Amino acid sequence: MPLFDLPLSQLRSYTSEVTPPGDLKAFWDATLDEARAFPLDATFEPVDNYLTVIDTFDVTFSGFGGAPVKGWLHLPANREAGVRLPVVVNYIGYSGGRGLANQDTRWAQAGYAHLIMDTRGQGYGGTLGDTADPHPSAGDVAHAGLMTRGIASREDYYYRRVYVDAFRAVEAAQAHPAVDPAKVVLAGVSQGGGLVVATAGLTAGRLDGVIAALPDVPFLQDFPRAIDITPRGPYPEIAQFLARHRDRYDAALGVLNYFDGVNLARWATVPALYSAAQMDDICPPSTVCASYNAYGTGTHASSATGAVKDIEVYRFNNHEGGQEHHWIRQLQFLRKLLG
Amino acid sequence: MPLFDLPLSQLRSYTSEVTPPGDLKAFWDATLDEARAFPLDATFEPVDNYLTVIDTFDVTFSGFGGAPVKGWLHLPANREAGVRLPVVVNYIGYSGGRGLANQDTRWAQAGYAHLIMDTRGQGYGGTLGDTADPHPSAGDVAHAGLMTRGIASREDYYYRRVYVDAFRAVEAAQAHPAVDPAKVVLAGVSQGGGLVVATAGLTAGRLDGVIAALPDVPFLQDFPRAIDITPRGPYPEIAQFLARHRDRYDAALGVLNYFDGVNLARWATVPALYSAAQMDDICPPSTVCASYNAYGTGTHASSATGAVKDIEVYRFNNHEGGQEHHWIRQLQFLRKLLG
């Protein structure tokens, strides 16, 4: 894959043409108020994970519409009783699910509480999932995949439910006695990175405790550009839907605008470490940089001076991005942040 | 695409290893009884189709669970008042929908009433669709596409709902005053052909009026072989789902067995004209021949002596099959049948 997006110098300063809808805040206030009216009901059942150094709990909490969302909570087995650990809330890439109970314990190995959230209706791809998306709109006519599910209205759009789940996953993590609720780190790759951006924006001013955001090659950023230039992966689901539904471009983009990470990133206030990959043809670097450049620049109440942020651009990588190397970068970032 | 399936001589006699579950009839009796308890509520609204020789009506009727299913009814504009026409009930290929109001009027041009049924939840592919699949299981974890929707149980499996819709579409066609309810022909290509087979089998002994079945390169036949050998199209959705869900092979095949055209074809009693294509790598010819060879051979009450049947095998064609040439074959077949 040769370079196909903007050169690095232009990426550094690229800003999206996306502008937030006037009622963006009202929409999310209403959405989150409604969602949080359901009791969280977070439960943590211990499971046999075949591991001696990690304890794993089967997590269930109430997501959008009060529906159960699954997850895993991993804790170091040799943690000191009574000590509360900082927690990494971890979102998953597109098509995957929480996987098996011992499949990814990386943050717990590093001494953090590690909560992995299942993505509703996914888990048919890279890793298994156990959470349905029991919303009436799930059966609407949509392009194969999840990207156009419910796209007929902002209320029904699939990611409205997922963003709410992601928000409540933070609350769920905070609800466990081994977790320090004032030290929540958001982390995820691709779609997981998009959920990090959204949650960092949506929790700002609404939920305390989030202290850092680690969006890795995030998806769901700068939709109008993404669907024009992206040849592979989930963005083309939208383009293909619009190829068939030729008269729905304005309406669909209008809906997507409520979920565009570029708009939500503006609200974020916590320190962030992004990554982008310059040959990424699934989440093109310009869409990631659009998000990065918008991050923390909004006028949202709690965001006075803008957020501390940094970005690592991997030059010859496609969507795999920085992989294990970037994890080290993140570990170093958190080590510094948490002292 | 070179030949990859059985040679023609073996196709002629190939029979599937599929055997019907013991309670197949009970399952479908219960399913159809429950479905037909809903009032049909078939409505036919005239629409402007820009055509002078065809009248078109926007059709709505109650499908599975009483949910509305859309369709078009085309009639020759110059039909004689009071004369009832034989009707072709037409099912659609995978991913497509009923399309626009004047998009396919072929059978009406030939003097038939022509009812096109939308396929619930589809219509994102070749042609537009307007019918949702508002079932709670639509949001379950499934491989992208419809093939594994609800596959966790025979009650929730997606095609249970579609087969019921297809059955009721016959009743809807019979409900229009311009239609002769004793002359219903079933026609469709690929998934549409699969619905022809299923409906021919399910109506036998349960609903009068069906007089012919025209399954063109039918899909949904001989699942166990199909998912093993098919490299392209919707069958691999199931294979890919099972690649991820390694422990669900027996359960999934058990569910699919209730929907395998090979099992339902056995019940059919009306004359049938099949088509197959020898280089078809979406609906391989052996799976089609498995259905053809089973057609009308069942011990179901109303199928005493087996059905009149014929098959056209297109030698160098892939899934396009016989196309316009086969339509001529079908027109000749019906001309002969209807006198």
Next chain:
Amino acid sequence: MPLFDLPLSQLRSYTSEVTPPGDLKAFWDATLDEARAFPLDATFEPVDNYLTVIDTFDVTFSGFGGAPVKGWLHLPANREAGVRLPVVVNYIGYSGGRGLANQDTRWAQAGYAHLIMDTRGQGYGGTLGDTADPHPSAGDVAHAGLMTRGIASREDYYYRRVYVDAFRAVEAAQAHPAVDPAKVVLAGVSQGGGLVVATAGLTAGRLDGVIAALPDVPFLQDFPRAIDITPRGPYPEIAQFLARHRDRYDAALGVLNYFDGVNLARWATVPALYSAAQMDDICPPSTVCASYNAYGTGTHASSATGAVKDIEVYRFNNHEGGQEHHWIRQLQFLRKLLG
């Protein structure tokens, strides 16, 4: 297929660098005079099309060099005796032919006379053809396909013959007693669209009766740019021929210049409705817009003030363009034009 051609804003104003050869008019005057010296000999034999609402006639007329060219004429079966219908002369996409007698009757269903012209030497691809190209140059060394047949001279170039056929097809349509010779509409997709453009230009000032042109994603426009940027479809036949014949670029482009739709479009005077598709990598949108922007701007005698024209650009479509949706647009355009 992501966007690869100019952005929409630049497409709107893009003009080709193609300039017409000085003797373009003289070349076509001579060509058409010579062709029209042959008697037209248009015949219309009724055929059994299995349809009750459409009558179909097997058409033969004298094309280039007096050679027979085939076609179909479809008429609404219930037309009033003695009434003359406006006619749509319909040209075919590359590789296809007129097809079977009942394969495409769309314009006749809408109340028009509908004449489909076979393309000489084609009909091996999408639809069957029945017209040979019996010219001595057909056996010259050329790249597989028709695009470089006879490219050694403007006199022998394949499209000289086809453009003449297309011109005479209008005369043939006008020769049928059910057709109103003063109401000829030209329609076609891809190569068919290219023939619409050429015929609109060539008939201007030479043959009365053409009243509208409907070129859909037209091919054969802006050759120099097309062969540089087009990755798929017939344009690369020329690029591949020139890859082998490295010394024939200037000569070949010199010949093609007599057939470039951009040059012929300038002469057109009748109202036109174009379509383009922004992700079309067979007939890239810039080549279509080059034609659209040139359309009717020439100094040819009968083109004083420029033609009424409009273009629909389909944003997420490849070469399929607007399909059934664009047909509705065309039906509306004609309804308005014809009152």
Next chain:
Amino acid sequence: MPLFDLPLSQLRSYTSEVTPPGDLKAFWDATLDEARAFPLDATFEPVDNYLTVIDTFDVTFSGFGGAPVKGWLHLPANREAGVRLPVVVNYIGYSGGRGLANQDTRWAQAGYAHLIMDTRGQGYGGTLGDTADPHPSAGDVAHAGLMTRGIASREDYYYRRVYVDAFRAVEAAQAHPAVDPAKVVLAGVSQGGGLVVATAGLTAGRLDGVIAALPDVPFLQDFPRAIDITPRGPYPEIAQFLARHRDRYDAALGVLNYFDGVNLARWATVPALYSAAQMDDICPPSTVCASYNAYGTGTHASSATGAVKDIEVYRFNNHEGGQEHHWIRQLQFLRKLLG
């Protein structure tokens, strides 16, 4: 490309199901009598080939229908005056032509006269060609490429003309004063190999002087099997033509049967060295072995005891076959044969 055809042990004994038409000999007697009634008119014009060790002549002779066919004749520059050299008549692979005057002199470097025959209507692919196929049937409807040109009748089929050209090329070679007319070797790769087989068969009993045949991975052998199993190259042109012309299978195979190398090979009487490649998916090894196993087994008058023959099977090669290694094998074979 893994193995896809028969295993080696079965290849060794594989015989085609092709059986010659009853009038095969009569057809070729008539065809060749008619062709040879034209004066040969072989001319040899010296050209500047920029080489000091090879002399090259631009060859023209009368092929089928008396039409001019081009070629090159290469001779060692330092040949002794008055000595007549054995000659290699060399046929070209599909799509290529004779190329430039100094492009392939290999046999002349080895001390042979080397005549390369252009293939009419080809030369748009690998190497340039200069010979047209000025037959009226060249403009008939056919699949892109040459394989289905004129396939409507055995008289018009393209390879009837090419086989005649190949026959007359032997006569042309024999006509040059530097050539020993009693020592003609036939050589060629792929289509060139097919022409070797055909010419070895057709000259047997009709033209003296041919002493060896070197068909390399020959094309045009065992058509019925070839069009069923071959995924790449020119054979699929026939399959694709028949995919569109569904009703012409028997007729087309009937025509091809007059040109199938398997039938003509039976007549051959001279020693032959074949090559095949076991992973060849353009000219599958079974089709080559079908020819090899038939070679020289016919009851044709001059073929009493069968021909001396050998075959080299290259195990891991695709259609490139043995390349330079096989040339060494051929040089050794001829060294032995010619003493």
Next chain:
Amino acid sequence: MPLFDLPLSQLRSYTSEVTPPGDLKAFWDATLDEARAFPLDATFEPVDNYLTVIDTFDVTFSGFGGAPVKGWLHLPANREAGVRLPVVVNYIGYSGGRGLANQDTRWAQAGYAHLIMDTRGQGYGGTLGDTADPHPSAGDVAHAGLMTRGIASREDYYYRRVYVDAFRAVEAAQAHPAVDPAKVVLAGVSQGGGLVVATAGLTAGRLDGVIAALPDVPFLQDFPRAIDITPRGPYPEIAQFLARHRDRYDAALGVLNYFDGVNLARWATVPALYSAAQMDDICPPSTVCASYNAYGTGTHASSATGAVKDIEVYRFNNHEGGQEHHWIRQLQFLRKLLG
């Protein structure tokens, strides 16, 4: 990927045609004697792995020719002082290396000592490597990749060095004070699985302490069949080398025979759990089953009664095989074995 190899029933009993060279034992006796004459020099340097629950050591030991081979040793951080842990010696898939210090700690999380061996000259693919292959033959002419490095002689063949490294990695693991030298488990996927098979065979009767072998979709088994049927991955490197070096088939296969897992598996005596994937087109299931069926059947001194063995065949999986699911199977297998 549809099924392309033998059906399951035939896989169960498939045995390779490979037969061991007569001096196989002598060859490996000499090779290992020579290698083990070098002092092992295993060193274990602690590194900062950013993890709190795992301790990691940078391992170096003397492999083939005494050259340094790198690895990681992971231990549970909270292990009891003085307790010796069973150890899993883990080999890597083709092209990958040992990776970063905290990249794969899975077996240590489960309470085992976990030694990962770098593969010399690899580590340019999936994961980074740090071990060179400083052998003179590394610069010989070979197909890109490692498969044909040194294939000119059994002494120089690349895998001779790697197999020795793998043997010595067991000794290195046994040398660490936290490891129980009597409880060594061999584990690896693909090439790693091939090294498991080889090491299980080579250690039998030569080195005590190995108690189980876990070859996952093992590579390097049944070379003659593998290079004939495998379309993807490293086996085709050999086929492509032989396509060019047409005269070296017998010699190359003769060399490979000393390294074929099928031959070495016969010697193995310890319990084994294999996995295969039925749609695996990189390490086809028949080649894996050939190894499985040969495992422990040899007449080698210490293999009297054959080994306990089991195999899991994943039906719809390609080379990913059982992944995390199979790890659970392995954990259960070891739990049972180790009590």
Next chain:
Amino acid sequence: MPLFDLPLSQLRSYTSEVTPPGDLKAFWDATLDEARAFPLDATFEPVDNYLTVIDTFDVTFSGFGGAPVKGWLHLPANREAGVRLPVVVNYIGYSGGRGLANQDTRWAQAGYAHLIMDTRGQGYGGTLGDTADPHPSAGDVAHAGLMTRGIASREDYYYRRVYVDAFRAVEAAQAHPAVDPAKVVLAGVSQGGGLVVATAGLTAGRLDGVIAALPDVPFLQDFPRAIDITPRGPYPEIAQFLARHRDRYDAALGVLNYFDGVNLARWATVPALYSAAQMDDICPPSTVCASYNAYGTGTHASSATGAVKDIEVYRFNNHEGGQEHHWIRQLQFLRKLLG
């Protein structure tokens, strides 16, 4: 392949951003001094090439580190005794080797002495090779292929050895008694062209006798741009290596800078004929033009006024470039140069 690089007008003036390292001359002085300290030991053994007009010698000489490098020397068989011929030193494209003894004699046919140099460690691709690369660094971790072999340091980098070999091949050619040492022409395609550029630069001021350089679509030019934009061929080996070794970009580019043809071309002083192909996606035209535009512009002692140079740009060609047509251009160029 449509155009993807700069348009022709920009190619004409494109200059690379590459700037030579300050010690470039010192590095090459030291490298060549060290290499030339080894005795050349050029030997020429006659071989049976089966040709009557060409004599061929098996060449061996001491390349980098004194290691033996193979080659062929072809001479016209009928050369006059005692006359010394101008010689073409011919380098090979990537992956190929010197081939068989009679495989490519083209320049000898044209009356030149023709020396073909084997490329160490290659010869596994298009043509066979017989020269190893016996350097300790050959076994280092590197991406499959040769491009990143030894890239850890400029001393170990693979092309340091190859450039030295290419330099010494000139000396070897000059050592043969039939060669005029004052008339050495350098020629090669792709990698061969890159070696022409390098040798033209490195011999300038260091070795007399080179009189012309004929780099055909040269590889190894303008590395930074090449690895960013090239989708196919060997350049991506570097990009893929850097995708894995994310922290080595600066170091690797620093090493490559000593080998970039753009830097070495500056030193060249002899007349040059380049070729480029505008649709070349293996050696993109901008990288070739960067070299061409730099050629002979350096301040190196012997390059006072710049070199005579010309370039042929093939417009519709991919990496095949001008092929036989360009050879004619080269023959004409030399005819003119040599009088």
